Amino acid sequence: MKYVEEFRDLKTVNNLVNKIRETVTQKWNIMEICGGQTHTIMKYNIEEFLPDAITLLHGPGCPVCVTPLEMIDKAIAIAEKNDTILASFGDMMRVPGSKHDLLSVKASGGDVRMVYSPLDAVKLAKDNPGKKVVFFAVGFETTAPANAMSVLEAKRLNINNYSILCSHVLVPPAIDALLSDKNSKINAFLAAGHVCTVMGYNEYFPLAKKFNVPIIVTGFEPVDILSGIYSSVKQLELKSYSVENSYSRVVTQEGNRHAQEIIKKVFEITDRKWRGIGIIPLSGYKIRKDFEDYDAEIIFDVGLIEQQESPLCISGQILQGFKKPTECSAFGNLCKPEHPLGAPMVSSEGACAAYYSYKKLRTKVN
Amino acid sequence: MPETKDINFSNGLSCPIPKSDYDKVLLAHGGGGTLSHQLIQKLFFSQFDNDVLNVHHDSAMFDINGSRIAFTTDSYVVQPIFFPGGNIGDLAINGTVNDLSVSGANPLYISAGFIIEEGFEIEELWKIVLSMKEAANKAGVKIVTGDTKVVDHGKGDKIFINTSGIGLIEPGINISPKNCREGDAIILSGRIAEHGIAIMSAREGLEFETTVKSDSASLNNLISGVLSKTKNVHVMRDPTRGGIASALNEIAESSGKGIHIFEEKISLTEEVKGACEILGLDPLYIANEGKVLIFVPNTEAEGVLNIMKKHPLGKESSIIGTVTEDDPGLVIMKTLIGSSRIVDMISGEQLPRIC
Known part of the structure; x- marks a missing residue:
């Protein structure tokens, strides 16, 4: 398959690995921001190729992982109401709330639907005029244009029974927060290619300068990841700290202007809580007042929900790169993909689930 | 009539699935992964325990009068019932034929049980029946017995089909x-x-x-x-x-x-x-x-x-x-x-x- 297979090519991989090995002279910690990248790293066991001097830290870029508990609880409370259809991306459905998850609500008779696109949720609203359809709009800048678009589309079609429960998060403020922590061990970032496809990468120049870190816009195939690592190492060894686009087949510096305009029309920037990490200033989107008729938080009064996070879960430490999943006492025993205590054990892009599935390897296949 | 005894669940017969897991059946319990396995192992295998079942193969295998028999059952709840390349009917025949075949058996006889939702189109049922007939002919098996139940509208999802099958295993074949x-x-x-x-x-x-x-x-x-x-x-x-x-x-x-x-x-x-x-x-x-x-x-x-x-x-x-x-x-x-x-x-x- 063109544009995929050449980025999973054995020769190119070996070439890059050799270059990385020739370049590195000291220890470096590189954080991949996006859960999709974490997944590729685990799925292809990229760490098998890397010299010991390079440590990969797995960042907070898994939307399932950082959506705050109160939002999950709100989604669950809405899904439990009669005459409501809660539509969600698939991997949100197993994320544990304080008491249970959306799949359990579905098992108890709640109308919870899995959709691939928020526009499918608009269609659900159109086809079910007697029900209130709520789309659980989570994700980074990547999913924001489609989620905003669904609101515009509902308005255009005069659909009055559609709303979104918005819990959007943004990458650059998260990088700022991670690096502002005095215990941060991160030397370089692989920025999330999909996010930059939408937003471009102008926002990253001030961050690279402020914290002296290379930020490499990186894709999701093995060759992309290794190219990103190679660019990071090259810069670090030369004490150079700039933004580099290693995913230029998809990303431009300005990003997708049209998508950005749609986002701006519907959303405005707000402080946002990240699960396990806390409030990061100006790190999320909320729905503008002009569109409050489509804001599920305003439409539904779910009352005060008492939140309870598992006391064992150390996901915040893991998402900030301070700890590896294997350092968690619940990992693999009390917390497993079939019974997650924390969100990173849910999605295939969550660091804990990725470690659980792929990190039991003892030998190499020859 | 055999005497029935009340089962005392408080006396060592508590549910073997820990409360910490799930107290309701989820779709994932039927997904074929770890949750399915836990459910089958802990609830079914532990209670139905016997030498034939414990082999855990696609079919049960046992001897009757010197012949080695394979016996299997499977239920089909696929949604949508018509899909590119087939429908629930041929799937129900092929699936059971295949479960027998991978046990090394020559599939012979199939049963078909239908659970149909009130309001289901007869025309659609007819299409399903025809494709079952065709699949059975192709595989060389006979559909020899069956059952039909209709449930209230909204209590099923159009149609569910269960098929069981038996086949003969030739001497010298031992697949497990x-x-x-x-x-x-x-x-x-x-x-x-x-x-x-x-x-x-x-x-x-x-x-x-x-x-x-x-x-x-x-x-x-x-x-x-x-x-x-x-x-x-x-x-x-x-x-x-x-x-x-x-x-x-x-x-x-x-x-x-x-x-x-x-x-x-x-x-x-x-x-x-x-x-x-x-x-x-x-x-x-x-x-x-x-x-x-x-x-x-x-x-x-x-x-x-x-x-x-x-x-x-x-x-x-x-x-x-x-x-x-x-x-x-x-x-x-x-x-x-x-x-x-x-x-x-x-x-x-x-x-x-x-x-």
Whole structure:
């Protein structure tokens, strides 16, 4: 398959690995921001190729992982109401709330639907005029244009029974927060290619300068990841700290202007809580007042929900790169993909689930 | 009338699924992954415990008057009931024929039980019946008994079909996951993940345009060709729900052997590859309904492969891996880029990712 297979090519991989090995002279910690990248790293066991001097830290870029508990609880409370259809991306459905998850609500008779696109949720609203359809709009800048678009589309079609429960998060403020922590061990970032496809990468120049870190816009195939690592190492060894686009087949510096305009029309920037990490200033989107008729938080009064996070879960430490999943006492025993205590054990892009599935390897296949 | 006794649940008969897991059945309990296994192991196997059941094969196998019999049952609840490449009817015949075939049996007689929702179109039922007839004719089996129940509107999902089947196993054939031996070659009969992708492409809310068709087919003819070449087949599995990853994990687990496979040997059509990329799904975990995994001693592998390649359903057969004493109970894959990774048992259903 063109544009995929050449980025999973054995020769190119070996070439890059050799270059990385020739370049590195000291220890470096590189954080991949996006859960999709974490997944590729685990799925292809990229760490098998890397010299010991390079440590990969797995960042907070898994939307399932950082959506705050109160939002999950709100989604669950809405899904439990009669005459409501809660539509969600698939991997949100197993994320544990304080008491249970959306799949359990579905098992108890709640109308919870899995959709691939928020526009499918608009269609659900159109086809079910007697029900209130709520789309659980989570994700980074990547999913924001489609989620905003669904609101515009509902308005255009005069659909009055559609709303979104918005819990959007943004990458650059998260990088700022991670690096502002005095215990941060991160030397370089692989920025999330999909996010930059939408937003471009102008926002990253001030961050690279402020914290002296290379930020490499990186894709999701093995060759992309290794190219990103190679660019990071090259810069670090030369004490150079700039933004580099290693995913230029998809990303431009300005990003997708049209998508950005749609986002701006519907959303405005707000402080946002990240699960396990806390409030990061100006790190999320909320729905503008002009569109409050489509804001599920305003439409539904779910009352005060008492939140309870598992006391064992150390996901915040893991998402900030301070700890590896294997350092968690619940990992693999009390917390497993079939019974997650924390969100990173849910999605295939969550660091804990990725470690659980792929990190039991003892030998190499020859 | 036999005397009935009240069962005292407080006296050591408490539910074996810990409260900390789930107190209700979830869809994932039927997904073929870890949750399904827990449910079956802890609730069913522990209570129905007997020598025939404990073999944990696709069919039960036992002797009656000197004949070796295979007996199996399966229920079909596929949604949508009509999908590219087939419908619930031919699927129900092919699935049960295949469960018997991979036990080394020659499938003979099939039963069909229908649970139909009030209001279901007779015209649709007729189409299903015709395709069952055609599938049975193709496989050379007879549908010899059946049952029909109708439930209230809203209490079923159009139609559910259960089929059971029996077949005869020839002397000298002994196929079981426990027979997996070090050095066995693992042969896969063709391209994977077509059934699952075809179903997903037609499912409400997820419709996408694709030319992928279900691979639903009866494998008894292909398999009898292999068994006429050699009876020395150790393990056979049709990798349905949960895909080849789940089938291989079950074999690794029940034999205590390690399984090594090679990603480059596992073939997929471009359409299936594309759909998996877009949906964020791993084809190793996606259902097949017309494929078989065959474990034979390495010395027999080339001969079996040649026979399979001559059959229309086995043209794309290839040796995808081997059995090893290393990594007991695990499936490990050499990836396209030369690294090694675990292919784990999936915990529930694959959930499409967000971005």
